[in-house]
Amino acid sequence: MSTQNDIAKAFKALHKPGNPIILTNVWDAITAKTVASLPATKALATASYAIAAAAGTPDEELTLEVNLRAVEAIAKIAKQFDLPLTVDFQDGFGDQLEEGLRAVIKLGAVGINLEDLSRESNRLYSIEEAQERIRRVMKIAEEEGVPDFVVNARTDALFTSPSNDLDEAIARGKAYLAAGASNIFIWGGPSRKGWGKAGIEEATKVLKGRLNVILVRMAPGGLSVKELGEIGVSRISVGPQLMIRTSGAVAEEANAILEGQSI
Template identity: 60%
Template sequence: MSYANNDVAKSFKALHVPGDPIILTNVWDCISARAIGALPSAKAMATASYAVAEASGVPDSELTLETNITAIRGISRIARELKKPLTVDFQDGFGDNLEEGIREVIKLGVVGINLEDYGRELLDGKGDLYSIEQAQDRIRRVMKVAVEEGVPDFCINARTDTLVVGRALSEAIERGKAYLEAGANTVFVWGGKERGGTSRAEVEALCKAFGGRLNVSLVKIRPGGLTVKELSDIGVARMSIGPQLMLKSQAFVAQEAEKILSGEL
């Protein structure tokens, strides 16, 4: 019997409103899940795979389905206890384990995922973007499992790495539209740290192209990012912060420990 139910999925989907977006402050373990999930202002919970991987002692590129599921299992218990919808970062779907993994997280109560179009095992393990048709097929396969598990309103936030691999914004728009057509609820166009993320002009173009069904990374770890108000005014439907809270908490713990170890406290 699945812990997830379509009422929870519907309530989560309803939070994605262009111009009045859902804001997700991503978690990575049970401690962060309880701290964030207990906040009345946290309307839903989300994981970030980079942070989950770091908390598990491996780089994001080596996060396995099993390790991800282990983290999700504990976080999902807290989400159910706090009665908060939970969406999880599912990377590229873990290759051929896509359906198996989706079925398992739905049974844990998860009502949405991030699904990337950058396949880590493509091109002899070097990684590359799935073709648009392949990426659409993977979205449809996820939704087929969700329907079978009784959660037809399961939410897919389809991430495209088009800009990160050096391709044009026009392709990101083409891919995003195709992913929405295939059943995704929103699209996340990752700008990447190396290129400085996505510019305001890019966010505006993407938001217009997708009818507001856009997820944007809210940059809080360094100055210069667009604010919640600015992104809301542009009309996005969803904001998230990825591993930024984990990185900031890591630095805080190190600073406090150094004060204790050096005799300052």
């Protein structure tokens, strides 16, 4: 019987530069079961923005308690389908980092996304502070019996710096890998300024492929899964895009019903 750390090791091994793991992020038990049922699904991943939206709150106001309730339901599906689960954990919910991490590990998670933008101050943690938080995560995970826990360390430096500086984001990524993160997620921000193919190629080269990139499905011009794989990234996710597209489909169907259209 596989231990939780066996599952963590298997999940970590799926992060292969040039042959990336693809995560179609979910937000509740229904979406988790739908995605888990697909033969190509290798793991489940949550999206905090979508979880917050489902709870009727903005992403920046999502509480640890609300996030954990959603994770609990999704974790049951992950266990049912014998799939690894990674949780979008924002910045670790400030001072609740240890409490929350132990809770998600007890629910069965084998990885998290951890951001370097503080919810409380809306400013980036210093590199040293962010590194220490990653080290704390890995120490707690080891104490909980999951030393191969997968931290996907997200940096928001690209869109928060006045110069939109990719160099700072890459430097932070290198520092986070040195602190124990398995992978780096450089987020371009809501407007995606300064983050395109050339930037992804540069970051992939410096970080030796240990890069998570968002697959853009909601706007023209985004790189395909094939193109991102050829660049050499090791992880592709979609964030809340499935939730946004699903909402549109529900609205369209509901409107047809309300207008008296037959199927």
